[in-house]
Amino acid sequence: VGSASNVLSALDWVLANHTTHNIRVVNMSLGMAAIDSYKNDPLCRAVRRLVDAGIVVVAAAGNHGTNSAGQKAYGNIHAPGNEPSAITVGAANTFGTNARNDDGVTTYSSRGPTRSSWTDADGVRHYDNLVKPDLVAPGNKVIAAEAINCLLIQQNPELDAGTSTYPSRKMMILNGSSMAAPAVAGAAVLLLQARPKLTPNLIKMLLTYTAQPLANFNLLEQGAGQLNLEGAVRLAKVVRTDLSNSTPLGQPLLTSSKPPTPRTTIANFTFPWAQGIVLNHTHATGINLITQYQKIYGTGVLLGDGVLAGDGVLLGDGVLLGDNILTSDGSALGAGAVFLSTGVLLGDGVLLGDGVLMGDGVLMGDGVLMGDGVLMGDATAQAQSARVVGDATVSLELVQDTGVDNQGHQGHRR
Structure with a gap:
């Protein structure tokens, strides 16, 4: 448990000393309830300052994929994972195998x-x-270094x-999106090693474009897909080094005029790349994203x-994508039900094809942070259980x- 003010101080230090x-x-394997819009949330604004300075920020999505009734839940991404400039990472399950097909x-x-919001002068919530997330990485039954006198082990x-x-x-052995996020952060470091001048946005593109789409999981569960370091590094090595704003x-x-396979x-096991990128409210695909x-x-x-978005319709504030890039007009959930269609979302608590859309986050009090975005109430036990128990499958x-x-x-026994 920590305070938001301490995290903000740490991010300010990084900005001043990077x-x-x-x-x-x-x-950032931490988080808090995403209440305020990313435009106003202090953690999100601090993350944006780092990204604008050229620093890649990776954030855990959180461990609230089910509600207290055990139903699949949508809309529980935590701050600062709700910040669009961050690379937000969910947790994948490898089922204890090296193979990727399971x-x-x-x-x-x-x-x-993301269900963070702002309220206008008329009292209407937006x-x-x-x-989100942008992609997923292994986060279940992860074998990691154990600190001496680790409190979690004592408990x-x-x-x-x-x-x-x-x-x-x-x-x-640990579980959660806090375990998945460092894998993506490490991947970002390797991409920078291959091409030191890559921007945070290019790194996000490389990671999502080359991700492995996981069967039977939708865009709001896996983002572009599962981390594929081999593909991301291979693509990064042929990115020009003289690019700028x-x-x-x-x-x-x-x-090269010929992009990588x-x-x-x-x-x-051979799998295709996602060949697309996650955008704010949609998903774009097309070879010109990398050519x-x-x-x-x-x-x-x-x-x-x-x-x-086709026929000259511009969404956003004026930065165009090139030709021959397709953007989706909806994100299918469950049995083909369109969830994100023309920017309109269902209301709170509506039962979808395979899950429930959660309402507003629960305010935790005066800026209190808990590991991996733990919320107050019933959700606290869920997140702790996910971190300690995880899904009932084996580790590597x-x-x-x-x-x-x-x-x-x-080594020394002392």
Whole structure:
């Protein structure tokens, strides 16, 4: 548990010192109830300042994919995951295998759309209704380093993976979008290693365009799909290094006239890339997203700004996408029911094809933050359960520690 003011102070420090320390990526495995519109929320505004300064910000979507009755729930993305400039990450389940053909979204991963809002002078509430998450990454039964004297282990000793007797080398098993977000943050670092001049918007495009679409999960559950690091790095390596905000719309984006093959093979399973990007209220697809420079790839703008939606209809504030890029007119939920159609959303608590649209978030009090966006009331137990228990599937195979690292150094039992 922490305070919003402390998080804001940390983000301000990053902004002030990012050049000195070459800080390029920030991971935020935390959150709070998304009440205020991202336009007014202090956490979201702080994230936007970082992104406008060229820093990639990755945020956990949250662990509220079901309501207190156990029904699938939509509309529980937490702040700052509701900020459009952030890369918002949901939790996928690998079912304990390296193969990608059995992967899915966890039951508890928070689903979009964002339900933060603002109220006009007439008292009418306007919801942000952004499509989130942007993508998902493994977040169930993740094996990670265990801190010495870890409080979570003291409270839940069953989370110790039992792989080592050396206190400094122990591992633990964790669940949640807070585990998925760092995987995407690490992927962003590798993309910057391949192409140091990439903007946050280009990195988001690369990650979502190359993502693996997961069968039987919709846009508001998985975003573009599951993280595909192989494809993202392969595509990043052919992005031009001389791009800037002044690069004209439609100029070549890649160093090669032939784009990479939009398929990836992992563990003998070949899957197609999503070949699209998640925008504020829709989803765009088309080869020109990677062959031509789009003005939304620069800094100081959002990927969702100014989407050209056919026949000269401009949505947003004037940043056009190039030709031959299609934008969807709805996001199908359940058995083909259109949820996001012409920008109109169903009201609170309406039963959809396969779930319930949640109402307003629950205000937690004076800026209190809890790990992975925990809300007050019944939802508190749900989020804690998701983090401790997760979905009832196995983890990847556990390997016993010999006490000797890959450099030949022996651990110490103390």
